[in-house]
Amino acid sequence: MPVRDQPHAKELLPDAVLESPRRVALRDEVDVLVCGGGPAGVGAAWAAARLGARTLLLERWGQLGGVWTAGLLNPFFEATGRGWLGDELVAHLTACGAWRRWKFSHCFDTETLRRELETLLSGAGVELLYQTLVTDAVLEGDRLRGVIIESKAGREAVLAKVVIDATGDGDVAARAGCRYELGRPVDGLVQPLTLMFEVSGVGDWIQPDAPTLFDELTAAAQAAGLDWLPPIERCNYAPWIINTPAPGVADVQLTHVYRVNPLDPAAVTRATVSARRQAAEAVAVLRHLPQFADLRLTHTAAAIGIREARRVVGQYTLSLDDLVAGQRFDDAVTSCAFGVDIHEPAPGAGVPTAHHTAMRPYEIPYRCLLPADVGGLLLAGRLISGTHEAHASYRVTGTCFATGQAAGLAAAWAAAEGTTPDRLDGRAVRQKLQQQGVRLLD
Numbered sequence: 001m002p003v004r005d006q007p008h009a010k011e012l013l014p015d016a017v018l019e020s021p022r023r024v025a026l027r028d029e030v031d032v033l034v035c036g037g038g039p040a041g042v043g044a045a046w047a048a049a050r051l052g053a054r055t056l057l058l059e060r061w062g063q064l065g066g067v068w069t070a071g072l073l074n075p076f077f078e079a080t081g082r083g084w085l086g087d088e089l090v091a092h093l094t095a096c097g098a099w100r101r102w103k104f105s106h107c108f109d110t111e112t113l114r115r116e117l118e119t120l121l122s123g124a125g126v127e128l129l130y131q132t133l134v135t136d137a138v139l140e141g142d143r144l145r146g147v148i149i150e151s152k153a154g155r156e157a158v159l160a161k162v163v164i165d166a167t168g169d170g171d172v173a174a175r176a177g178c179r180y181e182l183g184r185p186v187d188g189l190v191q192p193l194t195l196m197f198e199v200s201g202v203g204d205w206i207q208p209d210a211p212t213l214f215d216e217l218t219a220a221a222q223a224a225g226l227d228w229l230p231p232i233e234r235c236n237y238a239p240w241i242i243n244t245p246a247p248g249v250a251d252v253q254l255t256h257v258y259r260v261n262p263l264d265p266a267a268v269t270r271a272t273v274s275a276r277r278q279a280a281e282a283v284a285v286l287r288h289l290p291q292f293a294d295l296r297l298t299h300t301a302a303a304i305g306i307r308e309a310r311r312v313v314g315q316y317t318l319s320l321d322d323l324v325a326g327q328r329f330d331d332a333v334t335s336c337a338f339g340v341d342i343h344e345p346a347p348g349a350g351v352p353t354a355h356h357t358a359m360r361p362y363e364i365p366y367r368c369l370l371p372a373d374v375g376g377l378l379l380a381g382r383l384i385s386g387t388h389e390a391h392a393s394y395r396v397t398g399t400c401f402a403t404g405q406a407a408g409l410a411a412a413w414a415a416a417e418g419t420t421p422d423r424l425d426g427r428a429v430r431q432k433l434q435q436q437g438v439r440l441l442d
């Protein structure tokens, strides 16, 4: 029998479409709702469920991991020695044979991580809902009560005692009316976008550093009579050929597309198309190097990597000064020792950069996870409250996971107490995290 959905009434205006009010079905009501399943969302949902909260994770793609998996990212910075769920994840990947030391860090097998994140989160009781885009916020006064979602099932609502924005880009916070910043103060530009890609045929060759490979590639292209230059300036952050645990397989960080607004889908589409071409061209040049005669481009990432988008204004804004001072906080929820890694947003523009400013291991306070403007909401991952420069350090995945883990614990606690996260004592959140085994700087 054919079925027919009732179209929603709309009026066509000269420059817009006017939607009439409509009743949106309530799909679910949970204790903790995690929006986004990247490193931060994974940490958040896992922690909340582990502590007994009924937890739902919404994700627009059909997998967990965010940039880890859809973005074909490696290595995993700030992964080890963090305590609690971070340690459990590393131990699990090690037991699966999907973890290896790589130069100054560690790498994982992407497919194993993709699968095992589902094993670990489902095992903790997290309910997953894929192929679902969070499109709007449901507010009661200045308290967030839930979100509107869109999927093949249509437009629905999900309510929660506490919502965690782990979308990377701050979609939930923005829709809820939180203030946010985008890009560096001088011109609003964000770090360039990179489409990671995977190659086979690397053998056990390990790259010494980025400038050496840059020079070798440039020389090889010249010798072959190719009109090609690496799509980056000569620097220490790219190109990198990153060996994975799979023999001969590596993830490559090389493509760069500049001056892209990460919130404009047309700009991100153009960047993706351009970067995919950059990847193919780069592999053609790499094959001119004797060690890469058998190199093969197996695939490019499903999604271009966005390093930086909205940074939501929180109750505290972490700054470069905090990193330089190695700041500690009474309400610390995690720490970070990763340097200030700013891929230059506009090479040649002459804007001074804080890239690799000397810093010391520092802590991140709970207040960076609390939006300044809206209650019932926690922030996790690269969107937390910080400046362009500070973000360039804490954006690495181990630290994003750790902020997620902290948000998950706080959300579960607030939900159980029938309160909102901003009413919790941040020093007590710190203590509870330490009781779970989280290691801070002291």
Ligand SMILES: Cc1cc2nc3c(=O)[nH]c(=O)nc-3n(C[C@H](O)[C@H](O)[C@H](O)COP(=O)(O)OP(=O)(O)OC[C@H]3O[C@@H](n4cnc5c(N)ncnc54)[C@H](O)[C@@H]3O)c2cc1C
Residues within 6 Å of the ligand: 035, 036, 037, 038, 039, 040, 041, 058, 059, 060, 061, 064, 065, 066, 067, 068, 071, 073, 074, 075, 076, 077, 078, 132, 133, 134, 135, 166, 167, 168, 169, 171, 193, 194, 195, 196, 253, 304, 305, 306, 307, 380, 381, 382, 383, 395, 396, 397, 398, 400
């Ligand atoms: C090219 C590149 C290279 C990097 N290199 C490294 C590195 O070598 N090592 C390292 O540790 N870190 C690296 N980083 C940084 C790191 O990958 C990110 O900062 C980190 O993944 C951020 O984690 P997150 O969970 O906050 O966001 P993301 O990883 O971006 O995850 C966000 C998730 O939310 C989902 N989502 C977004 N919007 C919605 C919505 N509206 N509705 C539903 N779901 C939504 C997305 O699909 C995604 O799964 C790199 C980043 C990039 C882009």
